[in-house]
Amino acid sequence: MTVPTSLPVPLTVAERVAAGRRARTRASRSCHGWFEADRQRPDPVGVLEQQSATRVPELVPVRYGRMLESPFRFYRGAAAIMAMDLGPLPNTGLIVQLCGDAHLLNFRLLASPERHLVFDINDFDETLAGPFEWDVKRLAASLVIAARANGFSDREQNRAVAACVRAYRKRMRAFAGMGTLDVWYAQDDVEHLRALLDAPLGREARRRTARATAKARTRTHLQAFEQLTRATAQGRRITPDPPLITPLRDLAPGTGEEAQAHELSALLDAYARSLSSERRHLLRHYRLVDLARKVVGVGSVGTRCWIALLLGRDDDDPLVLQAKEASESVLAPYTGGRPYDNQGRRVVAGQRLIQTSSDIFLGWTHTIGLDGQGRDFYVRQLRDWKGIARPDTMDPALLAVFGGLCGGALARAHARSGxxxxxxxxxxxxxxxxxxxxxxxxxxxxxxxRDFEELRAAARSGRVTAEDA
Structure with missing residues (x-):
């Protein structure tokens, strides 16, 4: 008996295998090798300046200052430049939900809603559907850049990339043999990481994993609360640390503060409507007491980002939310995909599709600023059990192992969506x-x-202004 359904008819396994092999005629595996920029390639500094034109003007020099600290820091802020380079290349046409900025520091320990530590992708500002290899290429290049910063040899650099891509390929083959729900439920928890690390590194890996796990568990919303706030006569308030953290009261003194506070309060009210009913109910137990602008990351510096301090039962029952401006993905000009009516919603939808366990307060909103410009935002908890890798402390063997962990995690993300x-x-x-x-x-x-040196030259000539912060 055939049951009527509006769902698309899935391909058979044989048809899916055939589709994958046909993709080799569109883009052979070897064609993904050596990269040489097109002679008509746009000026990379101009790409950065175009992004900066829509950002908070006084924070743009901080962005350039951070990018000029090292080639790796530059790479973290240059997702738009790499998207420009990847777009014209032959691609497989095998579409997944891309992270869009899959460098190695965007893989870290995170807390699941069930309060388990998992290893997953963390940043989704550029997420969009596109060819799977774009993420793999960005991750692979980040390993070489990090290895060079540590003074590793060409052979050691190659070993780190090989470990990463091999782990991606082998895990994808494992997912290909699994049931659909088994793929969706797959998770890289701490026990899974220990099992992967014990074999190649033994006792040292166990020690470092235990230390990283313990440290991640201390990076809670309560720690963020203690670090970011102080007791005042009016109660707990966000501590100023300009230009990195600037409370609203210092940004818009007098009547401007009241208008901007109303705007941001409306932003949070609209955000609440993007949450499921039980999470809206949970959020209603908190009251908003303070707001501040925060400088975040490297590539994101200059986008509008707010932290909101909310309190529940008393001053020792906090919730710290981050509302971050969401612009069009840097990949959008090269994918031909459908436009999104809200870029914050794009980020949230992509994160929920890729991550195994997303923040329970993850949501989106839209607001009209005092300048009359409409802007999209996504909202999440500021910090919740996050353990961040330190590639500058890794030896060649550990960087290769970490690259393998990232490659495996990326394969899991792609297997969920592709x-x-x-x-x-x-x-x-x-x-x-x-x-x-x-x-x-x-x-x-x-x-x-070479692009990093071009930015340095632009700073020396006065074309761009860079500041340390």
């Missing part, structure tokens, strides 16, 4: 794709260093 059978069929059982990505990563790291 077709693991087709992608696994495209990748195959050989290391051809792995070797091509190692070649790409080295050549793109060279390109990144």
């Amino acid at each position: 077709d693991p059978v087709a992608i696994a069929a495209y990748l195959g059982g050989s290391d051809r794709f792995d070797r091509a990505l190692a070649e790409f990563a080295r050549s793109y790291a060279d390109r990144n260093e």
Whole structure:
């Protein structure tokens, strides 16, 4: 008996395998190798200036200052430049929900709603549907750039990339043989990480994993509350640390403060409507007591970002939310996908699709600013059990292992949103794709260093202004 349904008819496994192998005619595995920029490539500093034109003017020099600290810091802020480089290249057409900025520092320990530590992707500002290899290429290049910062040899750089891409390929092949729900429920918890680390690194890995886990558990919303606030005559308030943290009362003194406070309060009210009913109910137990502008990250510096201090039962029952401006993904000009009516909603939808366990307060909103401009935001808790990697402290063996963890986690994210059978069929059982990505990563790291020098020259000439903060 055939049951009527509006759901699309899925392809058979054989058809999905065939689709993956056909993708090799569109973009062979070896074509992903050496990168050479087109002679008509736009000026990379101009790409950054175009982004800066819509950002808070007084914070733009901080962005350039952070990007000029090192080639790796530059790379973190140059997602738009890499998107420009990836867009014209041959691609597989095997579509997944991309992270969009899959460098190695965007993989970290996070808290699940069930209060378990998991290893997952953290940043989704650029998330969009696109060819799976774009994320793999950005991750691979970040490993070479980090390895060079540590003075590692070419062989050690290649080993880190090979470990990453091999882990991606092998895990994708494992997902290709799993049931649909098993893929969706797959999770990289701490026990999974320990099992992966014990074999190659033994006792040292156990020690470092235990230390990282313990540290992540201390990075709670209560720690953020203690670090970011202070007791005043009016109660708990956000502590100023300009230009990194500037309370609303210092940004808009007098009558301007009241108008901007009303705008941001409306922003949070609209955000609450994006939450499910039980989470709106939970949020109603808190009252808003203070707001501040916060400088975050590297590439995001200059976008509008607010932290909101809310209190529940008393001054020792806090909730700290971050509302971050969401602009169009840097990948959008190169994907041909449908436009989004709200870029905050794009970020939230992408995060929920990729992450195994998202923040319970994750939501989105839209607001009209005092300047009359409409802006989209997404909202989440400021900090909740986050453990951040320190690649500058890693030796070559540990960087390779960490690269493997990131590659495996990326494969899990892509398997949730794409077709693991087709992608696994495209990748195959050989290391051809792995070797091509190692070649790409080295050549793109060279390109990144040249772009970094161009920004340095722009700062020296006065074309851009850079400030330390």
